[in-house]
Amino acid sequence: PADVETLGRSTWTLLHSIAATYPKAPSPAEQSDLKTFMGLFSKLYPCWVCAEDFQAYMAKEKIRVGSRDDFGLWLCQAHNAVNTKLGKDTFDCSKWEERWRTGWKD
């Protein structure tokens, strides 16, 4: 449905933007905050089937929060898992920072 897609696009924008501004060398507190945020996010995401699958993904693919690169790549791979599930093309994760930090036009 259209609202699941609008919600999804907006949410990926938020999540990849968080990755793009996450420190290259995060403190233990920053790492813990991101883990907590993503854990709660996966429970509260208001598309219930999406949230259920994303929680299962997080149980299988442990979140990486050790640096901007770690989280950015983990998130790109998580997004690609959703892309694959939905029959969409996968995204080249060597380009995540160009897409979401340096920026290019969609």
Ligand code: FAD
């Ligand atoms: P989106 O997938 O929303 O992507 C937006 C933009 O991000 C793209 O245009 C591209 O520039 C960029 N991008 C694409 N892939 C990547 C990547 N791997 N890394 C970085 N950037 C990338 N929808 C469902 O129907 N069923 C689900 O189960 C479902 N689960 C979801 C789970 C989560 C956690 C989220 C956030 C969304 C979920 N969605 C789900 C929504 C779905 O992922 C899309 O957001 C929606 O279908 C709209 O897709 P889109 O083609 O506009 O691009």
